[in-house]
Amino acid sequence: MSVFDELIGQERVVATLRRAASDPAAMTHSWLFTGPPGSGRSVAARAFAAALQCEQSQSPGCGQCPACHTVLIGSHPDVTVVATNETFLRVDRARELALAAATRPAAGRWRILIVEDADRLNEQAADALLKTLEEPPPRTVWLLSAPTLDDLIVTVRSRCRHVRLGTPPVQAVAELLIRRDGIEASMAHYAARAAQSHVGIAKRLATDEAARSRRRRVTGIPLSLTSLGAALAAAAEIVEEASDGASAASGEDAAQARAEVLRQLGADPAARTQPPAVRAHLRQLDEEHKRVARRRQHDTIDAALTDLASVYRDALVLGSGADVEAVNAGELEQVRQLARALGPEELLLALESITLARGRLVANGAPLLVIEAMMIGLTLPRARSGARG
Template sequence: MSATGVFDQLVGQDRVVGTLHRAASVAGAMTHAWLFTGPPGSGRSVAARTFAAALQCEREDDPGCGRCQPCRMVLAGSHPDVRIVDTEQTFIKVEEARALVVEAQARPSIGRWRVIVVEDADRLNDHSANTLLKSLEEPTARTVWMLCAPTLEDVLVTIRSRCRHVRLGTPPAAAVAELLVRRDGVDPSMAHYAARAAQSHIGIARRLATDEHARARRREIVSIPLSLHSLGDALRAAQDLVQEAGDGARATSEDYAQEQRHELLAQIGADPSARSQPPSVRAHLKRLDERLRAEARRQQHDSIDAALTDLASAYRDALMVSTGAPVERINTSDPEQVERLARAFSPEGLLGALETIGLARQRLIANGAPLLVLEAMMIGLTLPGSD
């Protein structure tokens, strides 16, 4: 950890760092409910986790040193008074919200605060959000709630009105590249490519910088627009996107599913090697299977959404070229491809393509069938003059 402590993980967020450091160190500046918002990759959950570390830090005069045991425990996810909620479900269920409310009523065991971080507060439905409401209205002494969501509008007004709002912006690509070089040892030229291609999303930038398959897959996605000459091309492109996302979800979930199954059987005292299990154990396994299927669906949707972000970047760059806007391109490795796309569409057509991709993302959020949504989108993106 550098001399600046835990907050050096918040890239390009100097104003936010000042607010959080002041709240952790100045008497009377603390609030018991916080709402962190910002675009994907801005570091919402990082801000909440680093703030939680600062609140537990042994150095009350300059909290967030990053070197004391409480700071290290929070960052490692092992501090008993800091609960991180990062669901893979479509929504946070009311049962989980009730358990959090009960947990929030307990006093800290070893730290100065009991901190509950809900990384996906936008997945609170009406029932689960209303369950948390009373705890936010009448917070227990020494308990701090930290909610994270993309925008204020993604959280019920009754929730956000009881939280102190901290908005994070998109960090500069240069700052993200510097982080990759400093923290991950990435070559500077690769770090700058990854930061720009990821549109300053720190997690995606790291994956692009360290994973050749991720870079190759991104190149395939941004080349899709010039391949859509016919209905058949559109349907094949949609199928490929869904297939790739599904394969990725299965590849990451099969081993995880086996681990979860063995862990569950060990917890309830069942024999993992038994060929058949009693009804009570089968009921537990059924609930586990339902949760794992929901996680796989969420992974697939997240993978598709990331692909649509890359796809939109190609049309965005083409629009900048078409209109002569003096804006830096996202995709610089193949400028001829961007210029060909700019020639293929009018500026109005490129704007329409971006709207088509945006509509597809909205339909996926509304649980539309991925293949049908992407087929409709790809047909709408067919090159002008094609059959």
């Protein structure tokens, strides 16, 4: 057993991290993990943190000692993990991290700070971390992760040692689902392929029929875009489903957080009117949960757009005759129909439209307007010519 067992398809990365954990000469105090979604950036960071704290100095990362165990479950006192649900990691949180980085480890060998969403550092927050990233205390280690180097400002990435992860093979993801989660082989292979090797999404698809049903609806959209009305309806469905899901999840979290705040402040939860100080805390809490709900909505929409893009990608590959396995191998007939309806240039334009929509969402564009504009651009040629006529 090893803390690196779930970091699949990343042998080169594992070798680098093992060497750094066991050889002080190979160690660096600021690291940046990059790679596509699902490649295992956060898994790599946590596994490396466990190896650095491991009690087995001859073979760090044993996965069995108390230090490894507490790091992996998130309870080690010297490992701080930051994973925000908000659109940006704010400057006040960055300053808190800089102060934490200056403290000595309480129990382990290192004070380790893991920032899983370093791409969400705005410029002010990034500036607050620059000095401690460049000159951290001797026993402090920073582990940042982001999709690409370009997602961080140059002053941050230039201060870190870069470790790039690749997309793991579909077979490796399927084998992990079978071994770790007990998923039946055919379902594991379907989920790994449909998730495009994203381990987290693959597990959800393999274990949740509702998730598989949502994906089937999304992959059926391209052939349904036969009119302006159909395009607007498809956009509304994606946005409404994402909004409803985000609101439900945030509502549950908000209720629990509100009850906890009232308990900590000694306030009566049944009171019709709370004191001014309590109301101020509750307003701040409400604002935070609104930001979380927006982020969840955007993430859900982005996942749907990834699935949508996979259909156009498959149609493009099929039309080219390339010997590449389809993401949507179970829906090949509708992929063939799409390849007959759209030529290579039109399929490429469709993929560009989806990429543009994803970028506009990141830039805080209004979700419904962004997705409506995209869907209108994706309407099938006969529908567009009919509208002009």
